[in-house]
Each structure stands twice: as C-alpha cells, then as structure tokens.
Amino acid sequence: MADTVALRLDKVSIGTLDGVSFTIAPGEIVCLSGPSGSGKSRLLRAIADLEPHGGDIWLGERAQSQFPGHEWRRQVMLVPAESQWWAPSVGEHFQHSPVEDLSTLGFETKTLDWQIGRLSSGEKQRLALLRALSRSPRALLLDEPTANLDDTTIHRCESWLRERTRQLGLPVLWVAHDSRQIERVANRHYRIEGSRLKEVS
Numbered sequence: 001m002a003d004t005v006a007l008r009l010d011k012v013s014i015g016t017l018d019g020v021s022f023t024i025a026p027g028e029i030v031c032l033s034g035p036s037g038s039g040k041s042r043l044l045r046a047i048a049d050l051e052p053h054g055g056d057i058w059l060g061e062r063a064q065s066q067f068p069g070h071e072w073r074r075q076v077m078l079v080p081a082e083s084q085w086w087a088p089s090v091g092e093h094f095q096h097s098p099v100e101d102l103s104t105l106g107f108e109t110k111t112l113d114w115q116i117g118r119l120s121s122g123e124k125q126r127l128a129l130l131r132a133l134s135r136s137p138r139a140l141l142l143d144e145p146t147a148n149l150d151d152t153t154i155h156r157c158e159s160w161l162r163e164r165t166r167q168l169g170l171p172v173l174w175v176a177h178d179s180r181q182i183e184r185v186a187n188r189h190y191r192i193e194g195s196r197l198k199e200v201s
C-alpha cells in the first residue's frame with residue numbers, strides 16, 4: 001500500500017458541534033450519524049475546508065492550514081449528497097476510470113459518452129463515487145453515498161467501497177442514517193448528541 005495516511009481531527013468546532021476529536025486510520029471506515037440538522041454535512045464541509053471552523057485537521061503529518069484549499073480538497077475528497085457536474089458528458093469528468101470499476105457499479109464503457117442531463121439521481125450518485133476514487137484521493141468524506149439507490153445497488157456499492165478503500169488504504173468518514181448499513185460497513189460509529197460526538201458500540 002503506497003504512502004497511506006490517517007485523517008485526524010483535533011478539537012474541531014463548527015456550528016453547534018464543539019471539541020470534535022478522532023482519528024481515522026488508513027483503510028478504516030468511520031460512520032457518522034445523528035438527527036437531521038445536527039451538523040453532519042457541515043462537519044464534512046469543515047473537514048473538506050469548505051467552511052471556516054475551529055480546531056485542527058491533519059492528513060498524516062500535515063495540517064489543513066499548510067495546504068492551499070484546492071490541494072487539500074483534491075487529497076481529502078468530499079462526495080456531497082448532491083454531486084456537481086460541470087461539463088456536458090460523463091467522460092469529461094473522468095481522468096482515469098478503471099473499466100472494471102464502472103461495470104462493478106452497473107455501467108459500461110459507453111456510459112462515458114452519456115450526457116449529464118440524462119442521468120438519474122442514482123446514476124449521478126454512483127458516478128460521483130467512481131469519479132472521486134478515480135482522482136486518487138488520500139482520504140474520503142461520503143455524505144449519504146447510497147441515499148438514492150435500491151437495496152441491490154446499495155449492497156453492490158457498499159462492497160465496492162469497502163474493498164477499494166481498504167485496498168487503497170484510505171481513511172473514510174461516511175455519513176449514514178441506516179443502522180443496518182452502519183453495521184455492515186463501519187469499523188467505528190459516532191453519533192451526534194447535542195454539541196458532542198458519542199461513540200456507539
């Protein structure tokens with residue numbers, strides 16, 4: 001495994017959350033749950049350096065403040081609930097997309113020729129995951145990555161994400177609501193309770 005790193009939060013505060021500290025090891029999946037509006041997405045955005053926040057965030061030995069924002073976000077990759085598409089066709093968003101990964105998530109090579117406008121919400125969600133991993137991030141932030149998918153596709157995505165992120169040694173923070181999904185994918189689970197995170201055993 002080439003040069004893997006941990007993602008570490010040290011007393012991070014954003015919105016109502018305060019003093020959030022934990023480390024995600026390379027290849028580990030940590031799930032984050034909590035009531036609607038409790039601050040899950042904002043915490044992910046703070047970790048991605050998209051919102052001002054208190055405390056420190058580290059990728060390996062380097063602090064977020066040592067990176068230009070765009071470089072941090074290339075390495076600490078956020079896959080938001082609503083993915084953004086800036087060019088007309090799917091293929092224009094992919095630098096390197098292993099064909100086997102496309103087919104694992106139910107696509108064919110010709111999907112790369114599709115126009116963005118025709119994509120269903122579930123197709124967008126799966127392609128956003130493929131795009132994120134194709135950019136060789138060093139850590140991954142997933143905001144409800146399977147929210148628009150049917151059960152079979154959810155299981156397929158979960159297996160693929162678990163296998164690939166373990167193989168690549170990526171620390172993963174995964175926002176999820178479904179307790180069965182959390183049981184299937186999480187090495188550790190934190191729940192937001194008020195201004196704090198509580199580890200769920």
Ligand SMILES: Nc1ncnc2c1ncn2[C@@H]1O[C@H](COP(=O)(O)OP(=O)(O)OP(=O)(O)O)[C@@H](O)[C@H]1O
Pocket residue numbers: 015034035036037038039040041042043
């Ligand atoms: N830029 C902002 N400035 C101030 N408040 C914000 C900002 N963005 C979001 N909020 C508020 O912060 C709270 C947490 O929002 P967030 O999107 O993180 O919730 P969430 O836990 O992800 O919820 P859900 O499960 O419904 O997606 C909400 O009350 C929201 O209205």
